[in-house]
Amino acid sequence: MENLLGRMITGSVTDENETDYFVQAEGTTFRLAKQEIKKPLRAGATFKGFAYESEDHHLTITRNAPQVQVDHYGWGTVVRSQRTLGVFVDIGLPNKDMVVSLDDLPSMMELWPQQGDKLLIALREDHKQRLWGVLADMDIFHAIAQPGKKRMENANVTATVVQNKLVGTRVMTDHYELGFIHPDERDVEPHLGAEVHGRIIGVHDDGTLNLSLKPRAYEAIDDDAAMLLAALEHSEAGHLEFSDKSSPAAIRAYFGISKGQFKRAIGHLLKDRKITQHDGQLWLVTDQATDDSAPQA
Numbered sequence: 001m002e003n004l005l006g007r008m009i010t011g012s013v014t015d016e017n018e019t020d021y022f023v024q025a026e027g028t029t030f031r032l033a034k035q036e037i038k039k040p041l042r043a044g045a046t047f048k049g050f051a052y053e054s055e056d057h058h059l060t061i062t063r064n065a066p067q068v069q070v071d072h073y074g075w076g077t078v079v080r081s082q083r084t085l086g087v088f089v090d091i092g093l094p095n096k097d098m099v100v101s102l103d104d105l106p107s108m109m110e111l112w113p114q115q116g117d118k119l120l121i122a123l124r125e126d127h128k129q130r131l132w133g134v135l136a137d138m139d140i141f142h143a144i145a146q147p148g149k150k151r152m153e154n155a156n157v158t159a160t161v162v163q164n165k166l167v168g169t170r171v172m173t174d175h176y177e178l179g180f181i182h183p184d185e186r187d188v189e190p191h192l193g194a195e196v197h198g199r200i201i202g203v204h205d206d207g208t209l210n211l212s213l214k215p216r217a218y219e220a221i222d223d224d225a226a227m228l229l230a231a232l233e234h235s236e237a238g239h240l241e242f243s244d245k246s247s248p249a250a251i252r253a254y255f256g257i258s259k260g261q262f263k264r265a266i267g268h269l270l271k272d273r274k275i276t277q278h279d280g281q282l283w284l285v286t287d288q289a290t291d292d293s294a295p296q297a
Helices: 138-144 217-233 248-255 259-271
Strands: 008-016 020-025 028-033 046-053 059-062 074-082 086-090 098-101 118-125 131-135 156-165 168-173 178-181 195-203 209-212 275-278 281-284
Touching (some): 020 046, 028 046, 086 118, 098 131, 138 168, 156 209, 217 248, 217 275, 259 275
Parallel strands (some): 178 209
Antiparallel strands (some): 046 059, 074 086, 118 131, 156 168, 168 178, 195 209, 275 281
16 A cells, blocks of 8 residues: 555546445555546446545545645645644545644644644655655745745735744745744744734845734834823823833833834824823823813923
8 A cells, every 4th residue: 555645546446335436556445435426437447536544544535636645735724733643734635634743843832833724735654654744844935936026025915934933934925925024023923824914024135025023113103002092091190291201211111112102102192182291291181171180282
C-alpha cells in the first residue's frame, strides 16, 4: 500500500455491494461510494481517483480529489485542535480530516490555529501508512507569491498568518503577496492561520510588503477620544485636571497614551463641542451646562 495513499491512483473494479464498488490497485482494495457514480461500473472497468483511509479506517477512493495531496499544497480549514496531537484540518473529504502534528505547530499553544483558520498544507505518508498534514514552509510561499507594487503603499489588505517568529509575523495576502508585521506594528501577536486586517506601510524592492495592524493616526483619534470622553463622564465633577499643557509623563501614567495622541483627542472633542478647556482642566459639556458647572474657554 506504500505510495498509494494521498495520491491519485488508477485501479480496476473487482466487486460491488449495495453501497460501494471495490477498486483494486497494486493488490490493495479500496471502497468507492456508489453515490459518487452516475453510470454503473462493470467488473474490470478502470477507475482513477484519490486514495485515503477514512475516519472509520476503511481504505477509500474518491473521484472528488482534494487539492491537498502528497507533494501538492492547498488551503484547508481548521476544524478543531487536540492538545496531545495537533490540529485537524478539513481538506474537502467527506469522512476524513487531516492532522497537522503538534511538532509542526508553534511551541506556545495560544499561537496554534483556531477553528475556522486557514492553513496551506500538503500531505505526507509515515512509515505506518498514515497521512499527516504538512505546513508549507517559506520556500513554498516564496514560490507562489506575487510581488507587491510601490503604488500599494497605504492600502488596506486582508492576509493570513503563515509564520510566527520572535522577529515578527509573516503573512500572505488574499492576492498572494508576502508581508511582514514587526512586533511594534501590532498590539498582540496573531496566531498561525489567523485572518488579519492591516495596511501597507512599505514595499521592498523584492515586492515583500511591510504591514501594520495599528490604525492610522486619524482612525486612532476616535478610540482615544472615546476613552477620554468616558473618563470625563465617569469623573465625579465632570472635569479632569488635565489639559494640552499637561506633562507627557502624567498623561501617559493616567491615560496610557502619548501627549500627541492626547492632544489630537482633545482637538477632536473640542471640535465636536463635547468638552471645553478652562484653568488647566478639561470639562465635560452637558445639555444642562451652566457657568458654574462647565466654564467656557
